[in-house]
Amino acid sequence: MDPAHTYIVIMAGGGGTRLWPQSRRSRPKQYLPLCPGGETLLAATVRRVRPLCPIERTLVVTAAEQVAEVRRCVPELPVDNIIVEPIGRNTAPCIGLAALVAARRDPQAVLAVLPSDHYIGDEPAFQAVLARALEVAGAGHVVTIGVRPTRPETGYGYIQVGPGEGGVHVAESFTEKPDAERAARYLQAGTYLWNSGTFFFPARRIRAEIDRHLPPLSALLAELAEHPERLGALYGQAPAISIDYAVMERLGRQHVSEAEAIRVVAGDFGWNDVGSFTALCDLHPSDEAGNQAIGGGPAPLFHEAARNLVFSTTPQLVVCAHVEDLLVAVTEEAILVLPKARAQEVREVVACLKESGRSEYL
Amino acid sequence: MDPAHTYIVIMAGGGGTRLWPQSRRSRPKQYLPLCPGGETLLAATVRRVRPLCPIERTLVVTAAEQVAEVRRCVPELPVDNIIVEPIGRNTAPCIGLAALVAARRDPQAVLAVLPSDHYIGDEPAFQAVLARALEVAGAGHVVTIGVRPTRPETGYGYIQVGPGEGGVHVAESFTEKPDAERAARYLQAGTYLWNSGTFFFPARRIRAEIDRHLPPLSALLAELAEHPERLGALYGQAPAISIDYAVMERLGRQHVSEAEAIRVVAGDFGWNDVGSFTALCDLHPSDEAGNQAIGGGPAPLFHEAARNLVFSTTPQLVVCAHVEDLLVAVTEEAILVLPKARAQEVREVVACLKESGRSEYL
Numbered sequence: 001m002d003p004a005h006t007y008i009v010i011m012a013g014g015g016g017t018r019l020w021p022q023s024r025r026s027r028p029k030q031y032l033p034l035c036p037g038g039e040t041l042l043a044a045t046v047r048r049v050r051p052l053c054p055i056e057r058t059l060v061v062t063a064a065e066q067v068a069e070v071r072r073c074v075p076e077l078p079v080d081n082i083i084v085e086p087i088g089r090n091t092a093p094c095i096g097l098a099a100l101v102a103a104r105r106d107p108q109a110v111l112a113v114l115p116s117d118h119y120i121g122d123e124p125a126f127q128a129v130l131a132r133a134l135e136v137a138g139a140g141h142v143v144t145i146g147v148r149p150t151r152p153e154t155g156y157g158y159i160q161v162g163p164g165e166g167g168v169h170v171a172e173s174f175t176e177k178p179d180a181e182r183a184a185r186y187l188q189a190g191t192y193l194w195n196s197g198t199f200f201f202p203a204r205r206i207r208a209e210i211d212r213h214l215p216p217l218s219a220l221l222a223e224l225a226e227h228p229e230r231l232g233a234l235y236g237q238a239p240a241i242s243i244d245y246a247v248m249e250r251l252g253r254q255h256v257s258e259a260e261a262i263r264v265v266a267g268d269f270g271w272n273d274v275g276s277f278t279a280l281c282d283l284h285p286s287d288e289a290g291n292q293a294i295g296g297g298p299a300p301l302f303h304e305a306a307r308n309l310v311f312s313t314t315p316q317l318v319v320c321a322h323v324e325d326l327l328v329a330v331t332e333e334a335i336l337v338l339p340k341a342r343a344q345e346v347r348e349v350v351a352c353l354k355e356s357g358r359s360e361y362l
Numbered sequence: 363m364d365p366a367h368t369y370i371v372i373m374a375g376g377g378g379t380r381l382w383p384q385s386r387r388s389r390p391k392q393y394l395p396l397c398p399g400g401e402t403l404l405a406a407t408v409r410r411v412r413p414l415c416p417i418e419r420t421l422v423v424t425a426a427e428q429v430a431e432v433r434r435c436v437p438e439l440p441v442d443n444i445i446v447e448p449i450g451r452n453t454a455p456c457i458g459l460a461a462l463v464a465a466r467r468d469p470q471a472v473l474a475v476l477p478s479d480h481y482i483g484d485e486p487a488f489q490a491v492l493a494r495a496l497e498v499a500g501a502g503h504v505v506t507i508g509v510r511p512t513r514p515e516t517g518y519g520y521i522q523v524g525p526g527e528g529g530v531h532v533a534e535s536f537t538e539k540p541d542a543e544r545a546a547r548y549l550q551a552g553t554y555l556w557n558s559g560t561f562f563f564p565a566r567r568i569r570a571e572i573d574r575h576l577p578p579l580s581a582l583l584a585e586l587a588e589h590p591e592r593l594g595a596l597y598g599q600a601p602a603i604s605i606d607y608a609v610m611e612r613l614g615r616q617h618v619s620e621a622e623a624i625r626v627v628a629g630d631f632g633w634n635d636v637g638s639f640t641a642l643c644d645l646h647p648s649d650e651a652g653n654q655a656i657g658g659g660p661a662p663l664f665h666e667a668a669r670n671l672v673f674s675t676t677p678q679l680v681v682c683a684h685v686e687d688l689l690v691a692v693t694e695e696a697i698l699v700l701p702k703a704r705a706q707e708v709r710e711v712v713a714c715l716k717e718s719g720r721s722e723y724l
Contacts, residue, residue, distance in 0.1 A: 021681075038657040172611060237545050303714050317723050319383075321711050322704045328686070328697070334679040337699060342684045349683050361679050 004054045005108045006134055007203075009098040010045055012062040012070060012116035013085050017350045017362060018276055021334035022295070022311055025362055030117035031069040033313075034274055035282055038296055041274065042116045048123055049114070052130055055114040059083055059101060060116070061094050086235045094236035095199065096210050096221050097231075101111035103203040104225075110138050111206070113199040119283055121270020129167075129267035136263045137200035142209065142251055144171070144200070146193025146264040152183035155275060157244070161264050162253060165172045169193075171262040173252040174244065193266055197273075198296065199243060206247070214239065214246045246352055255263045277327050277343040281309055291320070309340060334361050366692075368415045368496055369565075371460040372407055374478035375447050376433060379712045379724060380638055383696035384657070384673055384686035387724055392479040393431040396636055398646055400658055403636065404435045408617020410485055411476070412470040414492055421445055421463060423456050423480070426622075433483045448597045454608040457561065458572050458583050465565035466587075468645045470646055472500050473568070475561040475605075481645055482681040490520035491629035492528075498530055498625050499562035504571065504613055505531070506562070508555025508626040509633045517637060519557035519606070523626050524615060531555075533624040535614040538608065555628055559635075561605060567608070576601065576608045599634065639689050653682070671702055696723050 009149075013211065015028040023029040030042040046058060055076055060084040062070050070082055083101055085094060090278060095113055102109040112134055120126045129145055137143045146159050146169070154177055161169035178186060186192035201209075211218040216239050224231060239246075253261045272279055286292045290307035293300050295310030303321040310318045312330035327343060329336040336349065353361055377390040385391040390405040401409075408420060417438055423445040432444055444462055447456060455474055466469040474496055482488045491507055499505045508521050508531070517582050519538055523531035536557065540548060548554035563571075574581040578601050586593060601608075615623045620640065634641055648654045652669035654661050659674030665683040672680045674692035682690060689705060691698040715723055 021679075111559075289415060301711065301714060301718070303711055312697075314695070316692075317383075318722070319696060319698045319700075319711055319715075321698070321700045321707060323688070323699055323701065326699065328699055330678075332678070332682060335674075335690070335697065336681045336683070337685055337688065337690055338681075338683045339685065345683060349663065349665055349681055352663060353681075356663070358663075358679070 002108075002138075003052070005136070005138070006108050007102040007106070007109045007111050008049045008053045008058045009095070009102070009111050009113045010042070010058065010060045010116045011094055011113065012042055012060050013066065013088055013094065014117070015063070015066075015088075016117075018346055019274075019280070020329045020346050020362065021336055022279050022329055024333075026065060027069065028066070029115065029274060029324055031066070031073055032281060033296055034283070034294070035119060039072045040080065041119060042070065044119070045114060045116050046077065048075050048120060048126065049112070049130065051127055052134070053112075055060050056081070057105075059098055061085060061098055063088060072267075086232045089235065089238045089240045089245040092210070092214060092241045093217055093220075093235065093292045095206065096217050097224070098201040098237075099201075099206045100221055100225060102155060103207070104228075108203070108211050108268065109203040110134060111199075111201060111203055112137075115273075116198045117274060118197070119270075119272040119274050121272065121283075123269070125267065125269035126271075129265055129269060132167065133198070133200045133263075133265045136265065137202060140202060140205060141263045142199070142201045142205060142248070143263045143265060144248065145198045147196050148266055148268050149187050149192065149194050152187045153177060154180055154183050156273070158183075158186050158192040159195050159264055160192050160252075161266070162191075164266060165362050168260055169266060170266045171252050173254045174249045193264060194271070195244070196267075196271060199248070209247045209251070213250055214241070217246075222350050242294075257320060277309060277311070277329070277346070279341060280311070281340070291357070293318075295330075307340070322343065364470075364500075365414070365496070367472050367500070368414070368419060369464040369468070369471045369473050370411045370415045370420045371457070371464070371473050371475045372404070372420065372422045372478045373453065373456055373475065374404055374422050375428065375450055375456065376479070377380060377450075378479075379429075380708055381636075381642070381691075382708050382712050382724065383698055384675065384691055386695075388427060389423075389431065390428070390479065391636060393428070393435055395658060396642060396645070396656070397481060402435045403481060404432065404523055407476060407478050408436050408439065410482060410488065411474070411492065413489055414496070415474075418443070419467075421460055423447060423460055423712055425450060432677075448594045451597065451600045451602045453571070453583075453605040454460075454576060454603045455579055455597065457568065457605050458576075458579050458600075459586070459597070461563075461565040461568050462583055462586060465569070466590075469566070471565040472496060473561075473563060473565055474499075476633075477559045478577070479636060480559075481634040481636050483634065483645075484610045485631075487629065487631035488633075491627055491631060495560070495562045495627045496530065499564060502564060503625045504561070504563045504567060504610070505625045505627060506610065507558045507560045508628050509558050510628055510630050511549050511554065514542060515556065516540060516545050516551045518635070520545075520548050520554040521557050521626055522554050523628070524553075526626075526628060529628050531626045531628060532620055533614050533626050535616045536611045547557065555626060556633070557606070558629075558633060561610070571609045571613070575612055576603070579608075637674070639671060639691070639700075640702060642673070644690075644704070655680075657692075666677050669702070 160172040291302040300318040305320040522534040580621040667682040
């Protein structure tokens, strides 16, 4: 394909709280300096794709209240390339809208849709996989990147693939997050890849799939194509549904012909979804006792302390003494002390805060 | 004695770091809101003695850099009643200076010298003991209050006493902080009391004792009596020595006649020297799981957490989840996470900060 048709779409509107109090509704993790060296995940995502596509054809989809964060993290992004969702409606409408915008600029557009909040350890390897995925998409396919699993992870979705050719496979089926036993089986089978949450397709093809599988969104996009000024009024009517559920899962080899089936480009590039404080630990170096400090606060004092993670974005000096395996997360608004092994349970804490009427901290 | 001669002297110049980061060199614990309800220890100390002595005869000795804190905590104190030590020289010069100031106002002055940073649970009982101590001092004695021990504490000095009459004993000898074995023996013997760090005497008598036992200070006080304006120039030459070591320990029955020996008024009034974070815990209520919150920050969230102490003076919400027996102390400058059982080791932390050149946090 001609790379001049490439559009990169970065989905940056989500707001998780799995890294609370660092991540908040108004400051999701893509805007936090989580990379080694302090780069934000969004800035790293944009920087990473530059060799494949100029900034003029990089689009960022986000929420109105996050536009300022996007501009702060990616000042070089043309303002017209920020697509503002009037309200979050999950990934299917988001991608439909992005495809509409790209197709308006170039009817031949081939899109790479990427999450804004993942970390990639091996950028050249990632760029090679990305280029390959775009190439396959340029031939008319819907494509995703599958990450070769290295552990029986229960926190990710999996894609079962058929035999590959040059690293490109046909998707057999998509699965939800498995339990531990199934995850172990998937790992051993060797025919399952982690679903990376990336999507590649010609704008025209995804519109066709939406027309087929999600008529309400299809109708909405048709109206927006005619009347772009109605976005604010209409977008809230879009079905809040993920592209995985609405489209991807229906394009496995189990449902469609091999010609129509999704292509999966397998890759290995140090992928980390930064989905928890423990995932975050994997990105950062530690001292001899296994303690880690991130976030940009002053260097903590670890005294007779081992394997602690201090994540602070305030000028307060954090001292951990005679403690082990703790997470201490500090922001201007809140301080969380939690064993690292319970990092998943940040969600409980968030639920407690909601229940006790203290949502202002979320 | 005529209570019109009573002067209360409160020693507020000390600067400890046993409650770091709450207590700092520039903000020792007497100025912190450590009492239940948030009163500072200094304010409580002044308030407690009001039934025995009007504020006009209450003197506070402090350091120049702490005058503002004194005025903030005790706004009703006449400015002339703040005695400023040009430099800290331990308690003997401090008490000599206070005796000089009091004697200048009233040669018959009888002084009660009290620490500014202790907590008293039973104030009426304390006031009764204080009145008794002043009465005995009014008869010409050097007096101290001895607290009946309730546990084999190794953190306090002890006074061995002879048989008492109406709760007043003759001091046999003074001992330093004992080891655990000796402390247990003292507790069992029943003739040892905790040294409360309080002193009562006529101004004239303590001057005579200083003349006898500490000639360099005696000469200095004589010169200051003639030339009060030389305080700043001369005070630094005073020997830095405690009143216990310089005078009290030499006035045990083992060294002097019964007539000269120190009198000890035994008392029981919920005394707490607030000498550590664990001592602080004893002053405050806890929730059903044994968690405590002090300092005035927003109510912490304790989630599946037990027996933690959160001491915060910032607006940050502190969340302790799935942790037990931790101390989390938070100030604008620093955050300390330490097992409560290791609370004594705050001093190690302070030493580390000094060594690593981060004294600005102390």
